[in-house]
Amino acid sequence: MARDGLILGTVTFMLSLVTALVSVGITPAEAARKRSEAKMEVGSMTQPxxxxxxTADGEIRHELLPNGRYVEARGDVEKAIEGRYMILGDHIEYRDDTGSTANGDFKDGILYHAGMVLYRRDSV
Structure with a gap:
């Protein structure tokens, strides 16, 4: 039963990803190439x-780990949300460990995500 939920969640995530790609005009062949590149990027220590x-006020912090996992901190809660992410070009797709999904885009060194603007920092 739990496996069925995991499969359904994965299929739902992939469908939302395909919908996002189609909405920005990426062909299926290009998406397959980008997925292949993304898998290589996420597994690499050089993932850009x-x-x-x-965020500018320091309230929200996303740590994107080189292994494709992320940890979101909110205020004093260091592990408010955890999950995985996938990079496709300058686009990021998040899927937290509860199955919720979100996305964002990197532009000019800034991450735009869910109405928030996040800046790269070496440390908090």
């Missing part, structure tokens, strides 16, 4: 977006 991203 890995690191700490913080």
């Amino acid at each position: 977006y890995a690191g700490l991203w913080v």
